[in-house]
Amino acid sequence: MNKKEVSFSPNCNAIIAGSGSAVPPGTLTNEDLTKIVDTSDEWITTRTGIKVRHIASEKETTATLAIEAAKKALAKAQLDPLDIDLIIVATVTPEMVFPSTACFVQDAIGAGNAWAFDLNAACSGFVYGMMIAQQFITTGRYNNVMVIGAETLSKITDYKDRQSCILFGDGAGAVIVQKSFDGPKGILYGCASADGSGWTSINCLAYGSRNPVSQPLEHPDMVFMNINGREVYQLAVRRLVEMVYDCAEKCNLTIDDIDHFIPHQMNARIIESVAKRLKLKDGSVFINIDKYGNTSAASIPIALDECLSTGRIKTGDVVLMAAFGGGLTWGASVIQF
Numbered sequence: 234m235n236k237k238e239v240s241f242s243p244n245c246n247a248i249i250a251g252s253g254s255a256v257p258p259g260t261l262t263n264e265d266l267t268k269i270v271d272t273s274d275e276w277i278t279t280r281t282g283i284k285v286r287h288i289a290s291e292k293e294t295t296a297t298l299a300i301e302a303a304k305k306a307l308a309k310a311q312l313d314p315l316d317i318d319l320i321i322v323a324t325v326t327p328e329m330v331f332p333s334t335a336c337f338v339q340d341a342i343g344a345g346n347a348w349a350f351d352l353n354a355a356c357s358g359f360v361y362g363m364m365i366a367q368q369f370i371t372t373g374r375y376n377n378v379m380v381i382g383a384e385t386l387s388k389i390t391d392y393k394d395r396q397s398c399i400l401f402g403d404g405a406g407a408v409i410v411q412k413s414f415d416g417p418k419g420i421l422y423g424c425a426s427a428d429g430s431g432w433t434s435i436n437c438l439a440y441g442s443r444n445p446v447s448q449p450l451e452h453p454d455m456v457f458m459n460i461n462g463r464e465v466y467q468l469a470v471r472r473l474v475e476m477v478y479d480c481a482e483k484c485n486l487t488i489d490d491i492d493h494f495i496p497h498q499m500n501a502r503i504i505e506s507v508a509k510r511l512k513l514k515d516g517s518v519f520i521n522i523d524k525y526g527n528t529s530a531a532s533i534p535i536a537l538d539e540c541l542s543t544g545r546i547k548t549g550d551v552v553l554m555a556a557f558g559g560g561l562t563w564g565a566s567v568i569q570f
């Protein structure tokens with residue numbers, strides 16, 4: 234048994250000790266997409282805010298991206314890989330059916346003291362992972378939990394479907410959630426919800442036990458992601474707004490106390506509509522979807538890493554991260570830095 238597992242120390246906080254991110258060098262611009270499907274740069278830009286996405290090559294996988302992000306987060310936190318107690322990889326595009334992508338990360342970074350598992354909550358996976366990390370840290374059970382969001386959505390994207398193929402990109406982001414006794418900072422609150430009855434809105438039907446590889450598919454496109462964009466759009470706006478109000482109330486904050494709103498990057502129009510309804514203060518909404526598209530579970534940690542590494546987030550700032558996605562799932566996390 235790992236000796237660290239027995240050192241309980243309650244009344245501690247869960248802080249972000251380091252972050253890292255990785256995207257493949259290959260890109261797919263709106264102009265490139267006009268050669269594949271009937272679309273235009275103007276339509277994609279005005280309807281989604283996306284300009285370019287990063288796309289994995291055959292050799293780049295969810296694990297290779299997750300490993301690169303994990304190594305950068307470790308370096309930022311100045312930690313030895315053996316200090317990591319648990320690795321959670323949130324993904325819907327795992328390395329393979331099993332073992333988990335998290336086990337590939339654990340091996341590659343040399344985190345021999347960590348247990349490791351994957352979490353499937355689609356675009357909400359990272360904030361779900363933060364909820365789990367917070368529990369293990371604030372009970373005093375663990376010192377360092379690594380939460381990664383990593384995806385290679387291009388591998389399940391239907392490049393014949395102009396509604397969905399313009400949206401998605403590949404990438405990974407990682408954070409280390411660490412036990413701290415250093416004042417009232419860290420994760421203040423987290424919430425998570427699900428509504429399985431909405432599963433038909435976003436899914437990928439093959440190859441699970443319902444549509445196994447051993448049987449012919451009803452339609453070959455069942456291997457690709459399938460989205461009902463309009464339905465998801467409206468639900469996402471509603472749930473994101475509700476969660477921000479819930480987080481503010483539970484943390485005893487006003488909307489103006491939120492210094493940075495880092496939402497899942499699913500569509501710039503969805504984010505702008507949420508910001509308008511909430512009357513979030515000027516300059517507090519972070520959007521980088523123009524550079525990456527929607528990277529599902531990876532989108533929030535990539536955005537958070539960008540905010541931290543560019544100095545946008547300062548000591549004392551309150552950050553609210555919120556996501557909505559397949560499941561249906563949604564969740565949020567409030568962190569004071």
Ligand SMILES: CC(C)(COP(=O)(O)OP(=O)(O)OC[C@H]1O[C@@H](n2cnc3c(N)ncnc32)[C@H](O)[C@@H]1OP(=O)(O)O)[C@@H](O)C(=O)NCCC(=O)NCCS
Nearest residue numbers: 272273276280356395396399460462463465466499500558
């Ligand atoms: C997909 C999405 C960008 C579509 O934008 P929208 O404003 O809702 O557009 P609509 O679906 O109403 O389609 C409007 C028209 O544009 C067309 N259109 C769809 N994709 C297009 C494209 N890439 N280029 C040009 N026209 C397109 C539609 O066919 C439709 O044409 P019609 O009016 O002749 O039927 C938007 O709904 C969205 O972002 N939804 C959420 C995305 C999602 O599910 N993400 C995954 C979960 S996080």
